[in-house]
Amino acid sequence: MIKTPYLLFLGDAPDQLAAKVAQGIKDWRPENAVGQYRMDGCKADLGLADMTLQEAKDAGAKTLVIGVANRGGVISQEWKKVLVMALEEGFDLASGLHNLLKDEPDLVAVAEATGQELHDVRIPEVEYPIANGKKRTGKRCLAVGTDCSVGKMYTALAMDKEMRERGMKSTFRATGQTGILITGDGVPLDAVIADFMAGSVEYITPDNDEDHWDLIEGQGSLFHVSYSGVTMALIHGGQPDALILSHEPTREHMRGLPDYQQPSLEVLRDTALALAKVANPACQVIGVSVNTQHMSEGDATSYLAQIEEDMGIPATDPFRFGAGKLVEALAVI
Amino acid sequence: MIKTPYLLFLGDAPDQLAAKVAQGIKDWRPENAVGQYRMDGCKADLGLADMTLQEAKDAGAKTLVIGVANRGGVISQEWKKVLVMALEEGFDLASGLHNLLKDEPDLVAVAEATGQELHDVRIPEVEYPIANGKKRTGKRCLAVGTDCSVGKMYTALAMDKEMRERGMKSTFRATGQTGILITGDGVPLDAVIADFMAGSVEYITPDNDEDHWDLIEGQGSLFHVSYSGVTMALIHGGQPDALILSHEPTREHMRGLPDYQQPSLEVLRDTALALAKVANPACQVIGVSVNTQHMSEGDATSYLAQIEEDMGIPATDPFRFGAGKLVEALAVI
Numbered sequence: 001m002i003k004t005p006y007l008l009f010l011g012d013a014p015d016q017l018a019a020k021v022a023q024g025i026k027d028w029r030p031e032n033a034v035g036q037y038r039m040d041g042c043k044a045d046l047g048l049a050d051m052t053l054q055e056a057k058d059a060g061a062k063t064l065v066i067g068v069a070n071r072g073g074v075i076s077q078e079w080k081k082v083l084v085m086a087l088e089e090g091f092d093l094a095s096g097l098h099n100l101l102k103d104e105p106d107l108v109a110v111a112e113a114t115g116q117e118l119h120d121v122r123i124p125e126v127e128y129p130i131a132n133g134k135k136r137t138g139k140r141c142l143a144v145g146t147d148c149s150v151g152k153m154y155t156a157l158a159m160d161k162e163m164r165e166r167g168m169k170s171t172f173r174a175t176g177q178t179g180i181l182i183t184g185d186g187v188p189l190d191a192v193i194a195d196f197m198a199g200s201v202e203y204i205t206p207d208n209d210e211d212h213w214d215l216i217e218g219q220g221s222l223f224h225v226s227y228s229g230v231t232m233a234l235i236h237g238g239q240p241d242a243l244i245l246s247h248e249p250t251r252e253h254m255r256g257l258p259d260y261q262q263p264s265l266e267v268l269r270d271t272a273l274a275l276a277k278v279a280n281p282a283c284q285v286i287g288v289s290v291n292t293q294h295m296s297e298g299d300a301t302s303y304l305a306q307i308e309e310d311m312g313i314p315a316t317d318p319f320r321f322g323a324g325k326l327v328e329a330l331a332v333i
Numbered sequence: 334m335i336k337t338p339y340l341l342f343l344g345d346a347p348d349q350l351a352a353k354v355a356q357g358i359k360d361w362r363p364e365n366a367v368g369q370y371r372m373d374g375c376k377a378d379l380g381l382a383d384m385t386l387q388e389a390k391d392a393g394a395k396t397l398v399i400g401v402a403n404r405g406g407v408i409s410q411e412w413k414k415v416l417v418m419a420l421e422e423g424f425d426l427a428s429g430l431h432n433l434l435k436d437e438p439d440l441v442a443v444a445e446a447t448g449q450e451l452h453d454v455r456i457p458e459v460e461y462p463i464a465n466g467k468k469r470t471g472k473r474c475l476a477v478g479t480d481c482s483v484g485k486m487y488t489a490l491a492m493d494k495e496m497r498e499r500g501m502k503s504t505f506r507a508t509g510q511t512g513i514l515i516t517g518d519g520v521p522l523d524a525v526i527a528d529f530m531a532g533s534v535e536y537i538t539p540d541n542d543e544d545h546w547d548l549i550e551g552q553g554s555l556f557h558v559s560y561s562g563v564t565m566a567l568i569h570g571g572q573p574d575a576l577i578l579s580h581e582p583t584r585e586h587m588r589g590l591p592d593y594q595q596p597s598l599e600v601l602r603d604t605a606l607a608l609a610k611v612a613n614p615a616c617q618v619i620g621v622s623v624n625t626q627h628m629s630e631g632d633a634t635s636y637l638a639q640i641e642e643d644m645g646i647p648a649t650d651p652f653r654f655g656a657g658k659l660v661e662a663l664a665v666i
Contacts, residue, residue, distance in 0.1 A: 194525050195563070229531060231562075275555070
């Protein structure tokens, strides 16, 4: 678990998009973001207070989070000067970069000397158990997609926010690096060893209050041949009570697989529900989340209305129209 | 890839069952087994020639395979004396033990000094790619089970043997440690990192002759919540042309999961086939393999006949009645 709140390190980000992890933290957990640290030439700006390490420390920040992609896959010497100073000032470091903090001997040495922690959220920090399939208390919701990268994480985060605002008990359960940095906790499921995948999902969604919802971040797709095993482990390890179908209607083929087409929402519904019932016979498909960013508002509205008519369950784009419909659909379970 | 043929190390096996890996090698790849090495007190006997290291070397053996379970999870000093001598005599070592050869500093040091290889088949030795889903030439068959440990490996090995005897082109593709030791090659799928599972299955079943069959060793079950993700990766990475349904009819619950029941063969057929068609629309379910070891011969025969009547596909117990029926069913694809 990563100590919060954070100082968000934007480094020398070449543009706003390069800082999308930091943006996600600020958007979804503003209480975790006390300020931003920008180096000379940084072209990103989150609209947070620019802080020195000392100012952030005084404001209560515990971890410097690398919220920006690095260029060329290398942690530059300019970055390292800041990272070393941060360790010496008493910050932990957290990163989702491909090249690990723990693979940098100088950072490791300073972290050891100062007693600070290095968190590489691409790598599991826990020895997960093998799944035992035992029924757990509390409720769980999982988004499953017709494809990868169709808005499953966004859907879960938006529902979690809506539920908290309504005074419902909910926890977003991160299963990927961005989600882990946003919340400070979770499992990097794509990096877990095969035998422990479902067990890791059980581990992050333990027994809870009967009226508490875990909103589990989805990964991959049952219909994406590269990653379907990861999705399967989420469905069986998460033993969801509620499934949400996620879709992006304008894709010409499955992401990264030119020879593969997305399934229909009906096929996704029937396939995912049958598999989910193995672990939880009471599971229901309660709604549809559509990423309509490439559609006009009129097209999006009529597309969603058509889904509702065809399938008889609520459909929305939580980014465009809010997650209220999906949260209301959860409430009946 | 492990160099063959082998000298099979039985150590101080307390009984025959402790040497079941060595027995599997001798049963399925007798050409890989030039002899056995037994220490004082060994209670197992494969019926192979007892050889000294020098005799085995002269007979062409390249690798000493630990074909026996060790007691207490420790590689004893008595074993180590033999293992070190074997390295010094020019043998590689191969092991499927939980405690790794590579975690024993003395063995590592001698292996480095002698230039010999240590193979721990529980650990992947390859950096596998992410699956690309591209259609490959040649044909592939996969056994999928109603549960774990219902005879999927045995079915594939028996079919491979039968096909070779009939002059058909086939290769058993190991996905678990015993299978890897038997054949000298394969992927320890349960130890692969999630994102690379399907890619590792693609890797071990590459393009081949149009009339060549890969007989892929199955793992887990779509209905076993602990391991279903591994099975999913086999179905999508393997892109099988033919599925075989494997079943053990006398189980009272799923292996290790007292609250879970096995699905019917019909449910397994429909679930696995629909998922397999994502990667290979031409896939067919061609037969049923039943482990009847806990049934009388009469009961087994009538049980198999009933399946054939109900499902309209051949059903057999390949251990009891041979794999001929399944191989003949493949031939029509």
